[in-house]
Amino acid sequence: xxxxSKLLALLLAFTVVAAACSSDEDSSSSSAPAETEAPAETEAPAEEEAPAEEEAPAEEEAPAEEExxEIIYDYGVDEDTIRVGAIADLSGAFAPLVVxxxxxxxxxxxxxxxxxxxxxxxxxxxxxxxxYDVPTHLERYEEMSxxxxxxxxxxxxxxxxxxxxxxxxxxxxxxxxxLSWYSGWPDPEFGENVFESYTNYCYESINAVDYLANNVxxxxxxxxxLSFPGEYGQDGAAGAKIAAEALGIEVVYDGEAAVIxxxxxxxxxxxxxxxxxxxxxxxxxxTLLAELMGGAxxxxxxxxxxxxxxxxxxxxxxxxxxxxxxxSFYQSTYNLTWNAGDTPGMADMVAALQEAIPDxxxxxxxxxxxxxxxxxxxxxxxxxxxxxxxxxxxxxAANATTVDYMGLAPxxxxxxxxxDFIVRESYIFDIQADLFTAGATIAGGGSTGSVLMNGGxxxxxxxxxxxYEGACFVAE
Amino acid sequence: MRGRPNxxxxxxxxxxxxxxxxxxxxxxxxxxxxxxxxxxxxVIDQVPLIRFLGDxxxxxxxxxxxxxxxxxxxLNILSGLGGQVSLGHAFFMGVGAYTAVLVGGPGSSNLWxxxxxxxxxxxxxxxxxxxxxxxxxxxxxxxxxxxxxxxxLGLVFIGLHLSRIFPEIAGPGxxxxxxxxxxxxxxKEEEPFxxxxxxxxxxxxxxxxxxxxYYFLLALLIIFALWAANLARSRTGRAxxxxxxxxxxxxxxxxxxxxxKTIAFAISSFYAGVAGALLASFAGQMPPEAWDLxxxxxxxxxLLIGGIGRISGALAGTxxxxxxxxxxxxxxxxxxxxxxxxxAFSGMWxxxxxxxxxxxxxxxxxxxxxGYPIPYSSLDEIIYGLLIVLFMLFEPLGLYGIxxxxxxxxxxxxxxx
Numbered sequence: 001x002x003x004x005s006k007l008l009a010l011l012l013a014f015t016v017v018a019a020a021c022s023s024d025e026d027s028s029s030s031s032a033p034a035e036t037e038a039p040a041e042t043e044a045p046a047e048e049e050a051p052a053e054e055e056a057p058a059e060e061e062a063p064a065e066e067e068x069x070e071i072i073y074d075y076g077v078d079e080d081t082i083r084v085g086a087i088a089d090l091s092g093a094f095a096p097l098v099v100x101x102x103x104x105x106x107x108x109x110x111x112x113x114x115x116x117x118x119x120x121x122x123x124x125x126x127x128x129x130x131x132y133d134v135p136t137h138l139e140r141y142e143e144m145s146x147x148x149x150x151x152x153x154x155x156x157x158x159x160x161x162x163x164x165x166x167x168x169x170x171x172x173x174x175x176x177x178x179l180s181w182y183s184g185w186p187d188p189e190f191g192e193n194v195f196e197s198y199t200n201y202c203y204e205s206i207n208a209v210d211y212l213a214n215n216v217x218x219x220x221x222x223x224x225x226l227s228f229p230g231e232y233g234q235d236g237a238a239g240a241k242i243a244a245e246a247l248g249i250e251v252v253y254d255g256e257a258a259v260i261x262x263x264x265x266x267x268x269x270x271x272x273x274x275x276x277x278x279x280x281x282x283x284x285x286x287t288l289l290a291e292l293m294g295g296a297x298x299x300x301x302x303x304x305x306x307x308x309x310x311x312x313x314x315x316x317x318x319x320x321x322x323x324x325x326x327x328s329f330y331q332s333t334y335n336l337t338w339n340a341g342d343t344p345g346m347a348d349m350v351a352a353l354q355e356a357i358p359d360x361x362x363x364x365x366x367x368x369x370x371x372x373x374x375x376x377x378x379x380x381x382x383x384x385x386x387x388x389x390x391x392x393x394x395x396x397a398a399n400a401t402t403v404d405y406m407g408l409a410p411x412x413x414x415x416x417x418x419x420d421f422i423v424r425e426s427y428i429f430d431i432q433a434d435l436f437t438a439g440a441t442i443a444g445g446g447s448t449g450s451v452l453m454n455g456g457x458x459x460x461x462x463x464x465x466x467x468y469e470g471a472c473f474v475a476e
Numbered sequence: 477m478r479g480r481p482n483x484x485x486x487x488x489x490x491x492x493x494x495x496x497x498x499x500x501x502x503x504x505x506x507x508x509x510x511x512x513x514x515x516x517x518x519v520i521d522q523v524p525l526i527r528f529l530g531d532x533x534x535x536x537x538x539x540x541x542x543x544x545x546x547x548x549x550x551l552n553i554l555s556g557l558g559g560q561v562s563l564g565h566a567f568f569m570g571v572g573a574y575t576a577v578l579v580g581g582p583g584s585s586n587l588w589x590x591x592x593x594x595x596x597x598x599x600x601x602x603x604x605x606x607x608x609x610x611x612x613x614x615x616x617x618x619x620x621x622x623x624x625x626x627x628x629l630g631l632v633f634i635g636l637h638l639s640r641i642f643p644e645i646a647g648p649g650x651x652x653x654x655x656x657x658x659x660x661x662x663x664k665e666e667e668p669f670x671x672x673x674x675x676x677x678x679x680x681x682x683x684x685x686x687x688x689x690y691y692f693l694l695a696l697l698i699i700f701a702l703w704a705a706n707l708a709r710s711r712t713g714r715a716x717x718x719x720x721x722x723x724x725x726x727x728x729x730x731x732x733x734x735x736x737k738t739i740a741f742a743i744s745s746f747y748a749g750v751a752g753a754l755l756a757s758f759a760g761q762m763p764p765e766a767w768d769l770x771x772x773x774x775x776x777x778x779l780l781i782g783g784i785g786r787i788s789g790a791l792a793g794t795x796x797x798x799x800x801x802x803x804x805x806x807x808x809x810x811x812x813x814x815x816x817x818x819x820a821f822s823g824m825w826x827x828x829x830x831x832x833x834x835x836x837x838x839x840x841x842x843x844x845x846x847g848y849p850i851p852y853s854s855l856d857e858i859i860y861g862l863l864i865v866l867f868m869l870f871e872p873l874g875l876y877g878i879x880x881x882x883x884x885x886x887x888x889x890x891x892x893x
Contacts (some may be wrong), residue, residue: 006868090853129853134652134759134766135540142686143533160652164761182651229640230649260640473648 071119073389076151082117082389083124084109084376085150087140088179089157092132097365098157101179102127104349104369105154107356112377119384126150130157137161145172152394154376155179155369159231162194169193173391175379175398177372181309181334183235183471186422195379195398195414197371198334199423201232201283201308202472203463205239206246207426208306208332209281210460211453213249216330217279217304224253224277224303226268226292228284231473233257236283236308238472246462252277259284259292269295282307290321297324306330306428314338314364314448317431318438326433330453333427335371335409337364337450340429343407345374350445358443364450367408375403375412410457422468425457491709493702510694514687534802535686541798542693543754548778548790549704550747555776556785557708558740559720560616563772564628565748567635570767571608572601572749573655573756574645580656580757587653588644593661598753605749606742613738620723632769639764652763655756658689689758696754700747705787707743716740777860781867783876792875801856808855 076083086105089098109125117123128144130137137158144150145168153176156162162178169176175193178185185196199207213221225240227233237256244251253275258268265288272280273296280296280303282289289311296303305328312331316322336343339350339362349370353360383389383397399415413421429450436449484490494500509523513530529538551565580597581589615627639646647653659668672688707713715736718726727733756762774797782793850858871877 006872090851091857131853134762135755138759139533139536139540142536146533159650160761160763163651163654164759167760228649230643231651232649234648260637 071384071387071389072393073151075147075391076149077121077389080121081124082121082380083126083150084380085144085153086125086127086155087130087137087144087153087157087161088127088155089132090127090129092130094132094157098179100360100363100365101155101369101372103357103360104353104366105373107353108370108373108377110356111352118377118380119389121384125154130161132158132161134158134161134164138164141165141168145174150174151389151391152376152380153177154372156194162191166191166194173395175391175395177375179368179372182231183473186418186468187470193395195375197368197375197412198409199426200471201235202239202242203424203466204308204332204334204426205236205281205283206243206463206466207424207458207460208330208428209240209243209249209279210247210462211428211458212279212304212306212330213243213247215453219278221249221279222252222275222277223249224255224272224275224280225251226253226255226259226272226280226282226284227257228259228261228288229257231471232308233259233283234473235471236281240281240283242466242472243460243462249279259288261285261288265291265295268292269299272296273299273301278303280305282311284311286311286313286316290316290319293324293329294321302328304328304330306332309333314436314450315438317433317436317449322433325431329431331429331431331450333364333429333450334423335367335405336407336427336452337429338362338366338448339445340447340450341407341427341452341456345406345408348406349408350442353442354445358441360442362440362442362444362446362448364448371405371408374405374408378403407456418468424463424466425459427457428453493705493709514690515681532684532686535684535690537799537802539686539689539693539758540755541794542690542697543751543758544775544778544798545697545791545794546700546754547748547751548775548782548794549700549787550744550751551775552779552785552787552790553704553707553716553747554740554744555779556790557713557720558716558737558744559723560737560740561621561625562628562744563625563769563776564612564631565744565775566767566769566771567628567631568605568609568745568748569752569755569771570635570639570764571745572605572752573762573767574639575601575604575749576753576757577653577655578645581654582656586644587647591656591664593663594656594659597656598750601753602746602750605752606746609741609745610738612745613741614734616737616741617734629769629772632767632772635767636764646764650763650765652761652766654761655759657760658692658754658757693754696750700750701787701791704747708787712736712739777864779874780864781874783874786876788879789874789876792879796875797860800860804856804859 076085086102088102089095090102106125106127109123112118113122126144128140130140137156141156144153151174153174155178156165156176157179159178159180159182162176162180163182165176170192173193175195177195177197178191181196181198181200183200183202185191185194186200209223213223223240223244225237225244227237234257241251241254241256243249253272255268255271258271259265259282269292272292282292282305284292284307289307293305309332312329314337316325331337336346339346349366353366353370379394379398379401380389382401383394386393386397388394388396401415402411402413402421404411410423410425412423415421430453431449432451433449435447435451437446440446484495489495494503514535515530528534547565547569550568551562554560554562576597578588579590579592579600580594581587582591583589612628612631616624619627643649657668658672659674660670660672661668672692673685675682675684676688677683678688708717715726715731716739718729718731719733719736723733752767756766778793778797779790780793781796782791783789867874873880
């Protein structure tokens with residue numbers, strides 16, 4: 001008996017270490033930002049004066065008016081507070097990324113409160129950890145959807161997690177913004193009360209393949225498509241193929257679903273190199289991007305590379321891959337990267353975060369949290385303006401709102417016919433490795449090395465004409 | 477002679493499940509408390525621990541714990557009773573879950589599912605997992621100890637790979653798919669005969685979905701616990717214990733090793749399969765990555781903390797491992813309130829809690845902190861790791877061992893030295 005438990009203990013130690021090293025999916029790449037986090041002792045004084053310095057942002061709407069008496073409300077709202085919830089992955093696989101997203105959201109709500117809140121009510125931003133586990137997510141949801149819960153969820157981390165609460169959201173009459181870019185969200189049958197942000201994998205692929213084939217690749221484009229199996233990988237690959245078919249681009253290598261995490265990538269790399277492609281479209285993660293791009297480059301293969309977000313991560317610029325990323329990689333995203341592009345929203349966010357979290361490292365993740373909070377803020381403002389801060393009132397307001405991201409991302413609507421409100425634009429960036437310094441903090445402004453091309457969002461004619469009928473890669 | 481501890485006059489009395497009056501009484505009271513727990517009854521609400529576990533939001537956590545209890549009872553049969561170390565428990569749970577969704581889930585053009593009722597898919601999930609367990613068992617006869625652990629470790633990765641090859645069963649990529657709900661239908665009719673996943677009305681009471689699910693899972697757990705307890709005192713149980721203590725000696729005494737190791741794997745996998753199906757159905761949607769190594773490790777930890785080889789140890793370990801993160805969270809919240817307030821001891825709590833910049837407390841209340849001070853979302857993992865180390869060093873019998881010590885102390889009281 002005793003030797004069994006000794007053996008178990010030994011195993012436990014071994015497997016925990018092994019699990020920590022094995023880096024499933026994105027964890028290794030996304031954990032990079034955490035390591036570079038600057039220690040807090042450098043300079044803190046900026047934080048103390050934050051509340052005193054009123055900045056009066058553009059979206060601020062007359063908080064002083066005594067409206068609260070006329071506003072009706074049910075759950076999550078009382079005389080002087082509005083409770084907004086976020087079920088976030090603070091200790092699971094995506095924690096390093098999500099922690100930054102939540103930091104940006106927190107900074108946003110703090111500023112809203114400093115400026116008088118919404119309709120004179122302060123925002124109580126309630127964050128709970130789901131550890132990237134579906135049952136835990138549901139438990140957190142149970143707390144947040146209770147009568148003393150929240151009026152709106154400004155974040156629900158994870159695709160399966162959000163899908164697991166989608167039905168309950170409708171039953172409870174509660175709305176949520178997902179931290180997930182599954183293409184099925186705009187479909188009301190799948191997530192009626194899920195208010196997605198930005199465009200989807202499929203449209204992103206079409207836009208980028210079109211743009212790169214016509215503006216960056218020299219001569220006729222010969223496309224190679226490489227992706228993970230599954231909803232993310234195959235939706236991205238489907239988009240690239242739609243673009244190729246519509247634009248008459250030859251697909252010389254079809255590696256849809258061929259990139260399996262943890263497997264040997266040599267056959268994929270060999271196939272890619274032999275195909276003679278000059279444009280490579282990936283739908284993977286940063287670890288696989290490094291493996292595939294590094295492997296192909298080692299054989300002397302040269303092409304224009306790009307891929308769906310989050311195939312690329314700016315932390316790759318801190319690796320030996322930087323020169324080749326600089327010369328041949330183009331980043332595609334749904335929203336602006338850190339300090340990129342000349343828009344009022346970006347200037348506003350950078351200034352606000354420099355005040356709130358100056359010692360945190362620069363990261364592309366802040367835009368995501370900031371825009372999530374902007375969407376929730378504008379929805380709640382609209383609900384308050386119509387005098388109805390009940391959960392149902394907030395949903396109604398959301399369906400009538402077009403969120404203005406002030407140039408941080410294409411504006412996002414939710415109500416009406418899907419094809420009228422679905423976002424089709426995405427962004428394309430050139431990588432300039434020398435702009436990025438690992439360990440740079442927000443205080444210095446800085447850059448993550450992505451330089452916006454085309455001067456703003458890009459939409460392909462193919463995307464503009466596409467009729468949305470659900471995800472491009474149909475799963476159910 | 478009656479009522480003396482450790483004095484048995486027949487085999488029957490020695491192998492009784494609850495030999496003493498005290499135990500029978502304690503089990504009876506415990507059972508009544510468990511039955512009444514989900515309701516806000518005035519008397520029950522005075523009992524510490526139980527008072528808040530019955531709250532709706534907590535009840536969901538308790539329900540997950542009940543499912544984990546079934547799974548850890550299964551691993552206890554294999555590892556605790558049979559001495560076979562397995563890291564493949566999550567795989568068997570996955571087999572059960574995917575059997576459930578294949579048999580009971582809705583089918584479509586891209587997903588396979590037969591939409592059959594729960595009384596078919598729940599037993600099927602256990603049976604299929606048991607059959608897969610039988611396939612794996614021959615490996616356990618060839619290798620033992622660490623080698624068996626490595627062999628079963630491979631199962632978890634085979635499972636993940638299979639989920640990628642068969643998106644028709646596992647659903648697309650990391651999105652997973654919808655599981656059948658916990659509801660009883662006679663056949664495929666529209667209205668379920670008994671629905672555990674929706675609020676409703678039973679007899680004279682309004683009852684929530686969590687309360688219904690609680691009773692359903694509690695009933696299942698009692699059946700599985702009694703089965704496990706009975707197994708331990710049967711011929712099979714004694715054979716397994718003999719193999720655990722010294723397999724060569726057991727074989728010399730005429731215990732067929734192959735047969736009993738196969739039985740142990742089959743029964744353990746049956747438990748895991750049913751628990752996996754329940755967990756996935758309870759969550760509604762699961763990605764294939766949910767059945768990973770960490771989940772297997774969690775069950776090993778449960779057995780180590782609770783006390784290996786004991787039903788009560790497995791149950792106590794599950795209670796501890798599943799609920800302790802929530803307790804830690806509650807305590808930190810309470811400490812934060814204390815530290816922020818002006819109470820007499822606020823300075824003491826402030827020593828632990830870091831409220832902002834420059835505070836020297838080692839626990840940060842800021843969710844977005846990484847590194848030091850420790851954000852409380854990662855604190856539970858540290859405590860959990862520390863406890864495993866401490867239990868291994870000082871109490872290898874786990875929580876069960878602590879209980880035995882307490883019991884023995886009071887047995888001889890006031891002459892306990």
